[in-house]
Ligand SMILES: [Fe+2]
């Protein structure tokens with residue numbers, strides 16, 4: 001089943017929404033490639049894309065949070081850091097040829113993305129909007 005961004009995840013902050021949409025797109029491409037039995041190189045490239053895109057996205061959010069003095073910055077930053085650790089671990093394990101791990105990635109990422117946006121980012125977005133900053 002397709003893994004897609006939907007209006008439920010709309011924060012109303014364009015940069016963040018575009019980056020979330022991009023993350024969903026990559027995760028869905030991964031899901032499709034894994035399902036279609038794509039070659040190792042293609043899956044690895046997508047996993048690397050996912051890591052790079054997540055890094056960019058987290059850095060962008062953290063800059064915004066720092067700029068506006070978001071009180072839960074530390075907590076949110078540590079959630080980002082632990083997500084990146086998990087992604088790097090998955091990529092490393094995949095590179096060690098445990099191809100089966102790629103099967104976990106779409107489900108894992110979909111769950112995490114939903115959690116990240118619904119529970120994490122909305123706290124920040126609500127904070128910005130309450131202060132007319134977004
Ligand atoms: Fe986010």
Ligand SMILES: [Fe+2]
Nearest residue numbers: 061116120121
């Ligand atoms: Fe976040």
